[in-house]
Amino acid sequence: MNATSGNAPDSFLKLENFLCFAIYSTANAVTRAYQPRLAALGLTYPQYLVMVVLWERENQTVKSIGEKLSLDSGTLTPLLKRLESAGLITRRRDTVDERQVLIGLTDDGRTTRKRAEAIPIAIGQAFGCTLGEAKDLRAELMTVRDNLIASIDKAK
Amino acid sequence: MNATSGNAPDSFLKLENFLCFAIYSTANAVTRAYQPRLAALGLTYPQYLVMVVLWERENQTVKSIGEKLSLDSGTLTPLLKRLESAGLITRRRDTVDERQVLIGLTDDGRTTRKRAEAIPIAIGQAFGCTLGEAKDLRAELMTVRDNLIASIDKAK
DNA sequence: CACAATTTAATTGTGTGCGATTTAATGCGT
DNA sequence: ACGCATTAAATCGCACACAATTAAATTGTG
Numbered sequence: 255m256n257a258t259s260g261n262a263p264d265s266f267l268k269l270e271n272f273l274c275f276a277i278y279s280t281a282n283a284v285t286r287a288y289q290p291r292l293a294a295l296g297l298t299y300p301q302y303l304v305m306v307v308l309w310e311r312e313n314q315t316v317k318s319i320g321e322k323l324s325l326d327s328g329t330l331t332p333l334l335k336r337l338e339s340a341g342l343i344t345r346r347r348d349t350v351d352e353r354q355v356l357i358g359l360t361d362d363g364r365t366t367r368k369r370a371e372a373i374p375i376a377i378g379q380a381f382g383c384t385l386g387e388a389k390d391l392r393a394e395l396m397t398v399r400d401n402l403i404a405s406i407d408k409a410k
Numbered sequence: 411m412n413a414t415s416g417n418a419p420d421s422f423l424k425l426e427n428f429l430c431f432a433i434y435s436t437a438n439a440v441t442r443a444y445q446p447r448l449a450a451l452g453l454t455y456p457q458y459l460v461m462v463v464l465w466e467r468e469n470q471t472v473k474s475i476g477e478k479l480s481l482d483s484g485t486l487t488p489l490l491k492r493l494e495s496a497g498l499i500t501r502r503r504d505t506v507d508e509r510q511v512l513i514g515l516t517d518d519g520r521t522t523r524k525r526a527e528a529i530p531i532a533i534g535q536a537f538g539c540t541l542g543e544a545k546d547l548r549a550e551l552m553t554v555r556d557n558l559i560a561s562i563d564k565a566k
Numbered sequence: 567c568a569c570a571a572t573t574t575a576a577t578t579g580t581g582t583g584c585g586a587t588t589t590a591a592t593g594c595g596t
Numbered sequence: 597a598c599g600c601a602t603t604a605a606a607t608c609g610c611a612c613a614c615a616a617t618t619a620a621a622t623t624g625t626g
Contacts, residue, residue: 266530267523269462269478273544274440274533276551279480281437283558284430290565300582306425317604322425324435327605329583353591353604374422377430382557388429391550395432401538402439409446456612472575483575485613509574509621
């Protein structure tokens with residue numbers, strides 16, 4: 255019996271055993287990997303995700319974008335204002351329900367999509383795994399993510 | 411041929427296909443899941459990771475901690491100052507090599523370990539997967555992470 | 567030994583994330 | 597119609613991440 259035996263609460267507190275650290279650290283690496291390519295489009299990684307959501311469908315509310323990305327208005331409002339200043343999106347109050355703000359794309363915002371198409375392919379190669387492996391990993395992560403979110407919600 | 415056919419660069423720009431988004435979003439969920447438990451110890455999630463590194467070995471340099479967590483001094487210096495103000499760690503210049511700052515634990519910092527031991531077990535349950543699945547997922551992620559970091563380094 | 571290159575932290579500035587609160591608009595029950 | 601709960605964004609404060617730069621100490625080389 256020694257420190258490498260792998261049982262006891264001890265081993266749960268070792269960094270090398272942490273799934274959460276693997277997730278955290280990989281996420282940081284993803285952002286760093288995207289950064290040089292996105293900088294060429296004048297985007298940060300979270301801004302890019304917002305643009306992806308809008309490229310799929312224009313004129314969504316802040317809430318709708320927030321649900322898709324699991325981000326709240328505290329994060330999105332300033333981010334969207336920056337995208338607006340950059341001339342990529344539009345923000346206007348919904349005339350029917352004035353609580354809502356509708357986010358649309360400018361011509362520039364739509365055009366940027368073309369330039370963005372090469373990025374996921376390049377990053378996919380940097381991941382160093384096959385499309386099938388990526389798909390499996392993505393599915394497993396989304397399951398874990400949904401479980402975590404469910405347990406957070408349950409605690410409320 | 412339609413929008414759901416799944417080929418063409420088009421499908422690479424769909425959020426639901428993004429491995430990177432799965433990683434990003436799961437990482438955010440991990441932080442939120444840890445937050446209430448860590449708040450009871452007065453720690454944030456990145457601070458907790460630093461403590462885990464120090465619980466494994468005391469008196470490491472900022473660089474050594476940074477290598478283990480893939481964080482630079484721009485992130486670590488202010489974080490470590492906060493842990494110092496909280497009375498959990500000590501910071502002192504190495505007298506042999508005065509470029510380095512050695513990070514140690516206070517009695518309080520060492521004691522906090524005991525209270526932290528229950529956390530990974532509770533979070534592990536929130537993940538909703540078996541220990542084996544977690545181990546596999548962790549290994550796959552670390553491979554992806556290392557590939558990403560290698561591709562970032564290669565670009566320099 | 568001199569001194570340029572390297573190494574280690576700290577600093578600065580920008581952009582997230584998120585808890586908590588606030589503001590304004592809408593819905594809903596009586 | 598009234599008032600109250602609910603909802604949607606915005607705001608505020610704090611703590612990361614990280615690129616870029618700076619400052620100080622050490623190392624390596626002639």
